[in-house]
Amino acid sequence: MILHELLDYTTLRLIWWVLLGVLLIGFAATDGFDMGTAILLPFIGKDDVERRTIINAVGPVWEGNQVWFILGGGAIFAAWPPLYAVSFSGFYLAMFVVLAALILRPVAFKYRSKRDDVRWRAAWDWALFVGGFVPVLIFGVAVGNVLQGVPFRLDGDLRAFYEGSFLGLLNPFALLCGLLSVAMLVTHGAAWVALKTTGAVAARARAVGLVTALLTPALFALAGLTLYLWVDGYHITSAVVMDGPSNPLLKQVATAPALWFSNYAAYPFLLIAPALGLVGPLLVWAGLKARAEGATLIISGLSLFGIIATVGVSMFPFILPSSIDPVSSLTVWDSSSSHQTLFIMLVVTCIFLPLVLAYTAWAYRILWGKVDASAIRAGQGHHY
Amino acid sequence: MELDIVGLSRLQFALTALYHFLFVPLTLGLSIIIAIMETVYVMTDRPIWRQMTKFWGSLFGINFVLGVATGLTMEFQFGMNWSYYSHYVGDVFGAPLAIEGLMAFFLEATFVGLFFFGWDRMSKVQHLAATWAVAIGSNFSALWILIANGWMQNPVGAVFNPATMRMEIEDFYAVIFNPVAQAKFVHTVSAGYVTAAVFVLGVSAFYLLKGWHVTLAKRSMAVACSFGLLSSLSVVVLGDESGYLATEHQKMKLAAIEGMWETEPAPAAFTAIGFPNQEARETHHVLQIPWALGLISTRSLNTQVSGINDLVAHGKERVRSGIIAYDALQTIRAAKGVDKVAPEVKAAFENHGRDLGYAYLLKRYVDDPRQANEEQIDKAAWDLVPQVAPLFWSFRIMVGLGFFFIALMAAFFWQSATGRLGEPRWLLKVAVLAIPLPWIAAELGWVVAEFGRQPWIIEGVLPTAMAVSSLSVTDLLITIAGFTLFYSVLFVVEVTLMVRAIRKGPEPDDHLAPAPYATLQPAE
Numbered sequence: 001m002i003l004h005e006l007l008d009y010t011t012l013r014l015i016w017w018v019l020l021g022v023l024l025i026g027f028a029a030t031d032g033f034d035m036g037t038a039i040l041l042p043f044i045g046k047d048d049v050e051r052r053t054i055i056n057a058v059g060p061v062w063e064g065n066q067v068w069f070i071l072g073g074g075a076i077f078a079a080w081p082p083l084y085a086v087s088f089s090g091f092y093l094a095m096f097v098v099l100a101a102l103i104l105r106p107v108a109f110k111y112r113s114k115r116d117d118v119r120w121r122a123a124w125d126w127a128l129f130v131g132g133f134v135p136v137l138i139f140g141v142a143v144g145n146v147l148q149g150v151p152f153r154l155d156g157d158l159r160a161f162y163e164g165s166f167l168g169l170l171n172p173f174a175l176l177c178g179l180l181s182v183a184m185l186v187t188h189g190a191a192w193v194a195l196k197t198t199g200a201v202a203a204r205a206r207a208v209g210l211v212t213a214l215l216t217p218a219l220f221a222l223a224g225l226t227l228y229l230w231v232d233g234y235h236i237t238s239a240v241v242m243d244g245p246s247n248p249l250l251k252q253v254a255t256a257p258a259l260w261f262s263n264y265a266a267y268p269f270l271l272i273a274p275a276l277g278l279v280g281p282l283l284v285w286a287g288l289k290a291r292a293e294g295a296t297l298i299i300s301g302l303s304l305f306g307i308i309a310t311v312g313v314s315m316f317p318f319i320l321p322s323s324i325d326p327v328s329s330l331t332v333w334d335s336s337s338s339h340q341t342l343f344i345m346l347v348v349t350c351i352f353l354p355l356v357l358a359y360t361a362w363a364y365r366i367l368w369g370k371v372d373a374s375a376i377r378a379g380q381g382h383h384y
Numbered sequence: 385m386e387l388d389i390v391g392l393s394r395l396q397f398a399l400t401a402l403y404h405f406l407f408v409p410l411t412l413g414l415s416i417i418i419a420i421m422e423t424v425y426v427m428t429d430r431p432i433w434r435q436m437t438k439f440w441g442s443l444f445g446i447n448f449v450l451g452v453a454t455g456l457t458m459e460f461q462f463g464m465n466w467s468y469y470s471h472y473v474g475d476v477f478g479a480p481l482a483i484e485g486l487m488a489f490f491l492e493a494t495f496v497g498l499f500f501f502g503w504d505r506m507s508k509v510q511h512l513a514a515t516w517a518v519a520i521g522s523n524f525s526a527l528w529i530l531i532a533n534g535w536m537q538n539p540v541g542a543v544f545n546p547a548t549m550r551m552e553i554e555d556f557y558a559v560i561f562n563p564v565a566q567a568k569f570v571h572t573v574s575a576g577y578v579t580a581a582v583f584v585l586g587v588s589a590f591y592l593l594k595g596w597h598v599t600l601a602k603r604s605m606a607v608a609c610s611f612g613l614l615s616s617l618s619v620v621v622l623g624d625e626s627g628y629l630a631t632e633h634q635k636m637k638l639a640a641i642e643g644m645w646e647t648e649p650a651p652a653a654f655t656a657i658g659f660p661n662q663e664a665r666e667t668h669h670v671l672q673i674p675w676a677l678g679l680i681s682t683r684s685l686n687t688q689v690s691g692i693n694d695l696v697a698h699g700k701e702r703v704r705s706g707i708i709a710y711d712a713l714q715t716i717r718a719a720k721g722v723d724k725v726a727p728e729v730k731a732a733f734e735n736h737g738r739d740l741g742y743a744y745l746l747k748r749y750v751d752d753p754r755q756a757n758e759e760q761i762d763k764a765a766w767d768l769v770p771q772v773a774p775l776f777w778s779f780r781i782m783v784g785l786g787f788f789f790i791a792l793m794a795a796f797f798w799q800s801a802t803g804r805l806g807e808p809r810w811l812l813k814v815a816v817l818a819i820p821l822p823w824i825a826a827e828l829g830w831v832v833a834e835f836g837r838q839p840w841i842i843e844g845v846l847p848t849a850m851a852v853s854s855l856s857v858t859d860l861l862i863t864i865a866g867f868t869l870f871y872s873v874l875f876v877v878e879v880t881l882m883v884r885a886i887r888k889g890p891e892p893d894d895h896l897a898p899a900p901y902a903t904l905q906p907a908e
Contacts, residue, residue, distance in 0.1 A: 059497070059501065060497035060498065060500070060501035060502075061497055062497075063452070063493040063494070063496055063497050064490065064493045064494035064496075064497055066452075066493065067485060067489050067490045067493045067494075070455075070456065070459060070485050070489060071482065071485035071486055071489075071490070073459050073460055073463075073485075074459065074478065074481045074482035074483075074484065074485040074486075075482045075485075076478075077459075077462065077463065077470065077474055077477075077478035077481055077482060078474070078478030078479045078481065078482035078483075079478070079482075081470055081471055081474025081475055081478055081550070082471055082474075084462075084463045084470050084474060084478070085463055085467045085468070085470035085471040085474065086467070087463070088460055088462075088463030088464045088467070088470075089463060089464055089465070089467035089853035089854070089855065092464055092853070092855055092859050092863075093859060093862065093863070095460060095463075095464050096464070096862070096863045096866060099456060099457050099460060100866060100870060102453070102456050103453040103454065103456060103457065103870065103874075104453075105453075106449040106450075106452050106453045107449055107450065107453055107874060107877070109449070110445060110446065110449040111446075111449075111877060111881060114446075114881050114884070114885075115884075156717070157549055158471055158548075158549045158550070159467075159468050159471075159854070160467050160468075160471070160853070160854065161854045162854060245545070245547035245548045246548045247547060247548050247549070337474065337475045337478070337479075337552075338475050338545070338548075338552040338553060340552070340553050340554075340556070341475050341476070341478075341479055341552070341553050344479065344553070344556050345479055345482060345483075348482075348483055348486065348487070349486065352483075352486045352487050352490075353486065356486065356490045356491075356494075359491070359494060359495075359517075360490075360494055363494050363495070363497065363498055366498060366502055366505050366506060366510075367497070367498075367501060367502070367505065380504070383500040383501055
């Protein structure tokens with residue numbers, strides 16, 4: 001089969017790097033508002049009907065949204081196996097905590113309404129909060145650690161060894177990124193709740209969103225400044241081979257201050273990403289003020305696109321730098337699947353991703369409209 | 385099993401996988417049963433069928449969430465606990481997993497929301513389409529997962545690349561149309577259908593015994609026993625196909641299931657009962673059925689079925705061949721490329737490369753397989769034998785249960801066809817007591833499939849012991865304790881909610897008049 005040679009290896013790697021970004025952004029834009037909403041739940045829902053209103057605002061769609069996360073994991077496994085192998089074993093206990101929190105989420109959605117008992121429901125409300133807050137925080141913390149380099153090395157057989165600790169992940173810069181992640185998705189969740197509900201719940205969501213929409217660019221700017229002043233970037237010092245075998249040990253890598261900003265000097269148009277990350281949340285603030293709910297949600301999506309894309313383009317071509325053995329760092333050019341796997345996966349994606357987007361859009365259209373508190377009281381049409 | 389990193393990683397995987405598979409079979413089967421019920425509703429317009437769809441749908445929902453929640457663990461566990469495995473085979477194994485998400489799970493998860501929330505927002509036909517999308521999505525999920533698993537049993541269509549030190553795809557069609565994967569898929573999915581059929585039958589029998597919801601129960605039983613009869617027949621027929629394929633691809637697994645140490649002259653007898661003794665390398669007190677194994681596993685009377693001792697002797701040859709491959713690989717790596725070594729080294733790697741995994745079996749005893757002595761080679765070859773007794777018994781209990789399900793379903797099918805459902809009462813009691821049995825059969829099926837291919841994580845390619853992450857025992861103990869605690873609590877909660885939902889029974893249907901949905905208004 002030579003079909004896969006229609007696209008060269010370099011191009012395919014670049015495409016899959018972009019697709020990795022698409023999946024992460026797809027996850028943040030869809031499941032992100034579910035998680036943001038779950039974080040808001042205990043604070044903006046004062047009684048059971050209000051809380052059920054909030055839960056039912058994401059009730060029919062969170063399950064489909066969550067698949068972005070599952071697909072993200074699967075796609076990393078298929079397209080970037082070294083990244084999958086190194087990162088999930090390296091962040092072992094952190095991943096366990098994320099998994100535990102994510103397991104709570106489906107269960108809490110489904111089981112909360114099964115008993116009419118105040119303590120039962122309160123417990124599941126907190127489970128939902130944990131299921132939103134913990135993954136969002138830890139994903140941010142993980143990105144913060146990736147930007148600083150992760151303490152792993154590869155041996156000659158490409159076996160990964162990790163020399164960090166769980167507590168080592170919780171350094172100040174990583175926590176700053178974690179807070180940014182929380183602020184960003186709480187804003188997104190607030191925009192969703194404002195769109196899907198009415199009255200007191202919507203008003204409280206807006207009030208929180210107005211604060212986090214200002215906090216997000218402030219934290220983003222602070223993280224950028226910290227990154228510039230104190231966090232070393234990485235670069236490849238040997239000749240860059242873009243279509244060589246996926247073996248990270250074949251290159252030389254060095255670190256230096258402010259290197260994570262060099263891509264912007266080379267390609268100024270990339271500045272659009274951090275610009276969106278800074279200006280987007282401010283527009284969300286304005287949108288929440290103006291009560292333009294639909295537009296606000298879209299802008300919120302764009303602003304998290306800006307923030308996530310900033311991380312990606314700043315690090316390019318690095319995906320997972322190693323702080324203890326820079327040579328082991330994983331880059332776009334040496335950590336992918338084989339040429340043929342990337343091609344097959346691309347064909348599958350080109351067929352199914354549009355289909356997924358089409359029926360997802362159809363599902364959202366069917367479920368369009370505000371969640372009606374009186375219907376919830378009457379037990380009509382709302383499942384949770 | 386020692387409680388080192390490898391032992392603990394295996395324990396954790398077994399724990400989380402077997403737990404995950406408590407929920408999967410019911411999801412697979414119940415999604416189809418619900419879709420059938422709703423189809424009848426749309427065709428006949430009788431509200432009872434709508435009520436049935438909603439009732440079994442609510443039980444489906446309670447079960448479904450735990451399947452999804454525990455499936456998350458499965459997906460990330462490969463990277464977390466089996467890092468070297470992920471590196472070594474991600475190029476091949478990752479693709480079906482990703483395709484599962486894109487093609488199947490998105491479908492299932494998006495439409496499951498519409499199934500529960502869309503009753504008053506969609507036309508009848510639209511809602512039916514959503515229900516079928518959930519059923520098709522969940523069954524397609526199983527297909528892709530079993531393509532991935534089937535590749536671990538029979539790794540076709542991939543080659544080892546010395547430049548990247550991993551297996552890479554050579555022929556994607558071979559991976560998809562892997563006969564082992566296809567046989568596993570139909571066998572596993574039918575087992576899921578049986579699980580759901582026995583569940584619906586058992587719960588309905590409980591209602592009939594109590595005299596509750598009799599109309600709903602009788603109709604549900606009729607669906608369950610027809611669907612169950614077909615699927616229990618296909619589980620056995622297709623399970624036999626798996627056995628046939630095992631002869632071809634996993635001879636050691638077959639011999640271990642049989643507790644067959646010596647190769648017998650064809651046609652081999654099937655050992656119905658026996659007591660395998662791993663240390664003595666023999667099976668005591670055997671009760672045999674002449675010719676049966678030969679017929680089942682080779683479909684002929686003159687093909688031999690190899691015994692464990694012969695397979696070990698053959699394995700020893702492959703270990704030796706693997707050492708040659710390993711030596712060639714080291715030379716290739718030192719020279720940084722296949723094309724930079726002498727032609728005889730290249731030829732050695734090409735001729736012996738498929739046995740490289742057998743050299744890795746020596747890593748338990750010696751760092752460099754090239755330094756292995758005779759005794760170590762012998763030990764490595766004997767490591768090829770899985771634990772015989774658990775396989776022997778798991779297989780027999782599974783098969784016995786399979787035949788019991790056929791009898792159970794046939795009995796109820798007969799009652800249903802002759803209009804005598806509900807009598808005799810002892811039969812109803814049997815149906816209630818049968819509810820947990822399909823789960824036992826399904827879990828034992830996984831024991832046979834996975835425990836039976838040890839010491840390999842990828843049959844003949846990568847030993848399980850090589851595949852683990854570089855974690856500490858503490859890391860693993862923390863997560864095992866965490867999962868055990870967490871999963872136990874969730875299990876109790878889920879079973880309690882199931883029982884409550886069953887006791888509560890179906891919601892009274894508020895639209896008993898067969899009116900089209902779109903015109904219905906919520907009651908104030």
